[in-house]
Amino acid sequence: MIGRREFITLLGGATAVAWPLAARAQQGERVRRIGVLQGFAENDPEAQSWMAAFLQALQKLGWTEGRNLRIDYRWAAGVAERIPGYAAELVELAPEVIFASTPAVLAELHKKSRTIPIVFVAVTDPIGLGLVESLARPGGNITGFLVYEASIPGKWLAMLKEIAPYLTRAALVANPKTHATDFEYFLKGATMAAAPLAVEVVPTPVESAGDITRALEAISRVPKSGLIVPPNSTTIVNRDVIIALAAKHRLPAVYSLRMFVAAGGLMSYGVVRTDEFRQAATYVDRILRGAKPAELPVQNPVKFETVINLKTATSLGLSVPPGLLVAADEVIE
Secondary structure, three states, X not given: OOOHHHHHHHOOOHHHHHOOHHHHHHOOOOOEEEEEEEOXXXXXXXXXHHHHHHHHHHHHOOOOEXXXXXXXXXXXXXXXXXXXXXXXXXHHOOOOEEEEEOHHHHHHHHHHOOOOXXXXXXXXXXXXXXXXXXXXXXXXXXXXXXXXXXXXXXXXXXXXXXXXXXOOEEEEEEOOOOOHHHHHHHHHHHHHHHHHHOOEEEEEEOOOHHHHHHHHHHHHOOOOEEEEEOOOHHHHHOXXXXXXXXXXXXXXXXXXXXXXXXXXXXXEEEEOHHHHHHHHHHHHHHHHOOOOHHHOOOXXXXXXXXXXXXXXXXXXXXXXXXXXXXXXXXEEO
């Protein structure tokens, strides 16, 4: 597990560990305080790389943890029941800004504070959650960076049908408790795209590894089935379980993030998460320098990537169509 000090070392701040915060503050530089509440697991290497990108971006903007910045971290690890307590703890600390990910985290922070500025990532529908008035002018204490747009679920389903033309059923696997409006958002988008493709989209809510195991075993008993795995902290935490079961039951699956494909999943289409975290740092910087979140527009995702695992396709007896190969930003062999 990489903790706070390791992050500092990664950023070349070893002297920040040796030189106490108080001593630096005595030199006249004001130490600012931010909170971080993430829906992911702290010991997840991918989550560590995202947070490292966030810290590196902050450093480039003049903010270094241990010098002029103090950061209090909380990690929910895909467990919805942890979020209310962690949100309350961070709000009680009264940071100048909170950096948050996932809809459940954002919604809980919104319940706890309407004044502390909050910058989010990994959220799809903040308007549907009732957290911002509009994307152009959020109007409250929350702003940030959207993870997907309305057309993406149709893209996932089309990719799945293209690589497995026999498919007639696709299970959308996610945890509604950690991503409530996102689950419905993705389900609606996939369902709208399903009819022309002659595919039935089946909502498949899960909350744990056990739920995932039972759900995928049930799905596998229905012929011509596949999986859509949208961005979700619970499925990210349990990605090895999903990938192993998809392989065991020979279920073609499309994922939202490259990490699934790098770990043996079939294919993905989604945002580059490290870019999202770097962008979030720019808003945290602007707020620390006096900007109001109400006036910082919620931004749409810009950079997407398609990743295909040829080895996994072969093991499932699938041939990757030329169109998918041409569209791929990365092919894992």
